[in-house]
Amino acid sequence: MGQGSITRRYRFCAAHRLHTDYLTIAENRTVFGKCNNSNGHGHNYVVLVTIGSPAADQTGRTMNLDALDRVVAERIVSRFDHQDLNRDPEFAARTTTGENLVLLIWDLLVTQVPEGQLQKVAVIETRDNYFEYTGSAAVSARS
Numbered sequence: 652m653g654q655g656s657i658t659r660r661y662r663f664c665a666a667h668r669l670h671t672d673y674l675t676i677a678e679n680r681t682v683f684g685k686c687n688n689s690n691g692h693g694h695n696y697v698v699l700v701t702i703g704s705p706a707a708d709q710t711g712r713t714m715n716l717d718a719l720d721r722v723v724a725e726r727i728v729s730r731f732d733h734q735d736l737n738r739d740p741e742f743a744a745r746t747t748t749g750e751n752l753v754l755l756i757w758d759l760l761v762t763q764v765p766e767g768q769l770q771k772v773a774v775i776e777t778r779d780n781y782f783e784y785t786g787s788a789a790v791s792a793r794s
């Protein structure tokens with residue numbers, strides 16, 4: 652039998668500004684455009700968490716969804732909702748791009764779900780911007 656998966660959708664609203672101290676003011680403006688505006692701006696972020704079932708049991712469920720909801724509420728939504736992402740300690744040295752956000756969310760969740768079951772984390776930032784991460788094969792192979 653093949654392996655099924657389930658994707659749950661979560662939401663939070665947060666502000667951010669795309670800016671890095673490694674670039675000059677002009678370079679930041681060139682790279683990030685209006686997202687570098689010093690007043691910042693907000694997004695209604697959608698987070699998609701995909702859980703796979705390498706070891707589906709007799710329930711046919713990949714994971715207890717109440718448990719997943721609790722983990723995401725505690726680790727992700729309560730941390731970021733109505734916050735300024737630039738003030739989060741994890742973003743002290745990296746920009747608050749969707750690419751970095753999806754990696755951080757993966758890191759915050761991967762140790763909280765049954766081992767090997769986190770298949771994908773995705774973030775929808777705007778109508779046209781979607782980011783996803785499926786883990787690093789190189790890293791898992793080493794550990």
Ligand SMILES: [Zn+2]
Pocket residue numbers: 667686692693694
């Ligand atoms: Zn933005």
